[in-house]
Amino acid sequence: MITTYDTPTETMTAITDGWYNRLAASLNLSVQHFQLLQPPGVPASDQALWDCFNVVPPATLKYNRWYYQQPTFFSQYAAVVNRLSFPESAFVKDIGADTYVQWQAYLKSISPPPPANTLPTVWFQWAVVNAPSVANIGRSDLATQLLISGAQAVLEPYEGPDAIPADFSPSFSDLQNTLSASTGTSFSFDSINDDPDVSNSWVPGDDPNYFGMWTGSSAVFHISRKFASSKITVSMQFDHFATVSVTPGQWYNSALLHQAWASQSTPPWIDSSDWQTYFGASGSLTHAVGSLLAADGITLTLTSDADFTQSEQTLIKGLVAAGDWPVYCPITSPAISNTISTGPGSMTIQFKSAPGNPVVLGFNVLDIRSYVGAG
Amino acid sequence: MSNFLDLQNGWYNGLIQGLGQSQDSFQIIQPAPPIASGTAANPTFWAYYNNIPPKTLTAQFVASGGNQFYNNYRGLLSALVPSRQIDVKADIGAENFAAWHAYVQTQPAPSMNQIPTMFRNWAMFNAPEVANIGSSDYAAILLDPIATAQNELTLVYTNEKGLPVNFDWQLNYADMVNQLASAPSRSFNFNSGTMNKNVSTSWAGGSTSGFFGLWGGSSSTSTLSEQFASSTVTVDASFEHILVFSNTPGAWYYSSAMGLAYANQTGNPWSDKSSINWNNTFGPNGNMQYFSANVIVASGMSITVTSNAKYSSVDQQTITSSGSSGFWPFYSGDSGSTSTNRVSFNQEGNMTITTSSIPGVPVVLGVNVLSAGEFVGHSSNLGISLFESAKAFAADSLAAA
Numbered sequence: 126m127i128t129t130y131d132t133p134t135e136t137m138t139a140i141t142d143g144w145y146n147r148l149a150a151s152l153n154l155s156v157q158h159f160q161l162l163q164p165p166g167v168p169a170s171d172q173a174l175w176d177c178f179n180v181v182p183p184a185t186l187k188y189n190r191w192y193y194q195q196p197t198f199f200s201q202y203a204a205v206v207n208r209l210s211f212p213e214s215a216f217v218k219d220i221g222a223d224t225y226v227q228w229q230a231y232l233k234s235i236s237p238p239p240p241a242n243t244l245p246t247v248w249f250q251w252a253v254v255n256a257p258s259v260a261n262i263g264r265s266d267l268a269t270q271l272l273i274s275g276a277q278a279v280l281e282p283y284e285g286p287d288a289i290p291a292d293f294s295p296s297f298s299d300l301q302n303t304l305s306a307s308t309g310t311s312f313s314f315d316s317i318n319d320d321p322d323v324s325n326s327w328v329p330g331d332d333p334n335y336f337g338m339w340t341g342s343s344a345v346f347h348i349s350r351k352f353a354s355s356k357i358t359v360s361m362q363f364d365h366f367a368t369v370s371v372t373p374g375q376w377y378n379s380a381l382l383h384q385a386w387a388s389q390s391t392p393p394w395i396d397s398s399d400w401q402t403y404f405g406a407s408g409s410l411t412h413a414v415g416s417l418l419a420a421d422g423i424t425l426t427l428t429s430d431a432d433f434t435q436s437e438q439t440l441i442k443g444l445v446a447a448g449d450w451p452v453y454c455p456i457t458s459p460a461i462s463n464t465i466s467t468g469p470g471s472m473t474i475q476f477k478s479a480p481g482n483p484v485v486l487g488f489n490v491l492d493i494r495s496y497v498g499a500g
Numbered sequence: 501m502s503n504f505l506d507l508q509n510g511w512y513n514g515l516i517q518g519l520g521q522s523q524d525s526f527q528i529i530q531p532a533p534p535i536a537s538g539t540a541a542n543p544t545f546w547a548y549y550n551n552i553p554p555k556t557l558t559a560q561f562v563a564s565g566g567n568q569f570y571n572n573y574r575g576l577l578s579a580l581v582p583s584r585q586i587d588v589k590a591d592i593g594a595e596n597f598a599a600w601h602a603y604v605q606t607q608p609a610p611s612m613n614q615i616p617t618m619f620r621n622w623a624m625f626n627a628p629e630v631a632n633i634g635s636s637d638y639a640a641i642l643l644d645p646i647a648t649a650q651n652e653l654t655l656v657y658t659n660e661k662g663l664p665v666n667f668d669w670q671l672n673y674a675d676m677v678n679q680l681a682s683a684p685s686r687s688f689n690f691n692s693g694t695m696n697k698n699v700s701t702s703w704a705g706g707s708t709s710g711f712f713g714l715w716g717g718s719s720s721t722s723t724l725s726e727q728f729a730s731s732t733v734t735v736d737a738s739f740e741h742i743l744v745f746s747n748t749p750g751a752w753y754y755s756s757a758m759g760l761a762y763a764n765q766t767g768n769p770w771s772d773k774s775s776i777n778w779n780n781t782f783g784p785n786g787n788m789q790y791f792s793a794n795v796i797v798a799s800g801m802s803i804t805v806t807s808n809a810k811y812s813s814v815d816q817q818t819i820t821s822s823g824s825s826g827f828w829p830f831y832s833g834d835s836g837s838t839s840t841n842r843v844s845f846n847q848e849g850n851m852t853i854t855t856s857s858i859p860g861v862p863v864v865l866g867v868n869v870l871s872a873g874e875f876v877g878h879s880s881n882l883g884i885s886l887f888e889s890a891k892a893f894a895a896d897s898l899a900a901a
Contacts, residue, residue: 212774258590384776415564
């Protein structure tokens with residue numbers, strides 16, 4: 126007797142991989158970086174947009190946000206920076222104890238006290254006259270301390286109680302502006318001649334698609350497998366689409382993150398095992414979102430020849446608001462619509478997003494090495 | 501017979517020659533994203549300079565905002581120490597120093613750059629044998645490139661609470677648009693029959709990524725792309741305005757400090773206390789290996805590409821219906837607001853692709869990428885010569901100045 130071991134998710138995974146390849150090819154996206162977002166982001170504010178991409182993306186072509194519980198990029202970045210040690214200032218040692226006493230006396234005589242950014246200049250003006258041989262090393266030490274403490278301090282308002290939210294570029298209105306100046310496109314998908322081969326992508330191995338036919342359904346459901354095995358066509362039209370690079374706000378310092386990544390030792394790390402915690406093979410900051418793919422004014426028409434029973438059809442139509450494959454967009458705003466019509470052996474789903482409402486369909490993911498610039 | 505990579509490389513060579521660009525530094529950006537005017541036009545435009553580019557001839561530039569020049573430069577400057585210590589007291593003698601010091605206290609507070617002259621004038625009468633060395637010492641202290649760079653950065657680009665201030669570049673988006681409007685026109689031709697497909701001497705040595713076939717999204721090894729590449733391809737390109745827009749970092753950047761850091765792999769000016777060093781800054785794992793020096797922008801672009809291959813009616817249909825993401829060599833699609841990109845066939849089945857952009861709307865064609873060595877090249881010479889001249893300072897020239 127021959128036993129066939131069928132991976133329960135494989136039919137949904139195969140058509141989703143085919144869709145992934147079709148989308149990447151049609152929109153000039155590199156399969157070395159691109160990742161689908163499930164469900165997509167439908168932001169209506171800066172915060173909603175940032176929440177969508179403030180994430181350490183998992184190593185998958187199909188980032189199911191219900192399944193993968195990912196930390197925010199901000200939290201991991203902040204954790205790394207807080208695990209770094211910085212050199213103590215050599216100011217007192219470099220200028221000598223006697224000079225330091227005189228300088229302190231002078232400093233106390235200034236009212237009001239000079240702001241932090243002028244301290245190296247105030248020092249220099251004093252020291253050129255009073256301690257010229259250490260004037261430069263002193264101002265260098267003070268400036269260095271300011272650069273180091275500034276890079277850390279800039280993060281502080283974003284942490285702890287009353288933290289302000291981590292901001293990014295683009296803002297929601299930037300994204301809308303870029304999209305309105307960007308090109309549109311249309312393309313189609315047919316499961317008869319699609320290409321589910323993702324062996325040349327950045328995630329070539331086992332990488333299941335967890336959702337089934339509709340958002341929140343399982344890929345192993347009988348209905349999902351029936352759907353995935355049917356002949357499916359998709360016709361997709363975007364009024365506009367754009368790939369927009371994502372830049373963290375002022376709280377982010379690329380030099381600090383690079384420094385942490387580039388040296389495994391102490392210093393800069395406080396604890397020598399920390400590098401592995403964040404950047405090791407199973408670390409929590411191994412990838413970052415480099416850019417996002419957004420579309421505006423989406424019209425998607427899907428047909429399937431699956432032979433759904435009457436009760437299956439009722440179930441599918443009853444859950445129309447959950448959103449369906451391949452975009453999996455729940456109907457959470459009046460700007461989004463999803464309609465399903467069924468007949469014997471034929472089903473048509475139409476998904477639409479109204480103009481002016483960007484939908485974030487995916488990310489271009491960089492490994493942390495590339496993200497910090499090491500190629 | 502040419503394959504698609506040959507054609508792409510030939511086009512790269514034709515384009516840089518046609519635009520008067522150098523093979524040592526040109527990088528094609530494709531697909532070129534639009535720069536939308538609006539509130540964030542400056543940061544978006546400056547990002548072309550501030551985001552450190554990847555090493556490829558055809559970069560998908562929007563890759564990431566993860567590696568940034570300004571941040572990295574601030575980090576670098578926290579890892580440097582002044583070039584040398586100058587002991588004025590030892591050079592002029594303790595007694596002279598005490599007398600000079602007492603004299604300065606009696607004067608109205610001098611500005612920094614008056615000190616060398618002031619010392620020299622005082623010393624001419626009070627300690628003539630050390631007038632020159634003392635004055636030279638003070639000038640060298642003032643001119644130290646590392647300490648000066650650190651001081652500038654912390655004074656101007658750090659706020660009163662000690663937090664970093666946003667970076668800028670000397671010229672902004674509006675400057676670029678204005679200059680582009682009066683920039684010269686340019687046109688050139690390209691023929692695959694006579695093209696030079698060798699890019700081995702170019703800066704990226706022929707490594708390419710983000711690279712498509714005949715139309716955006718097709719594979720460069722598909723049958724149609726191969727057929728296209730092996731035919732005779734001609735390009736007529738004209739630009740109403742084309743501009744190589746040089747920009748330099750704002751006052752936060754002090755080129756001679758970075759030049760000194762690049763020129764010395766170990767020891768001074770690198771601080772032994774910092775974990776930032778030459779290798780993890782400029783080396784293979786470094787975060788400052790390349791720089792975007794210029795952005796090449798055009799407006800009123802009109803490009804006609806012909807291929808003399810005979811395309812069957814099925815092929816014609818495939819090409820026409822697949823081209824909504826644009827055709828070779830610029831994969832920007834048909835868009836009402838920025839550019840159009842269309843294909844047509846004559847009765848013999850030969851193909852013509854036309855690409856045009858809306859007059860007055862800037863399209864980014866490429867970036868001049870320089871290696872760290874090239875980027876700091878003349879700057880480091882400048883920094884070193886400044887430093888040398890400071891050390892060899894002649895008091896007479898200052899007094900005369």
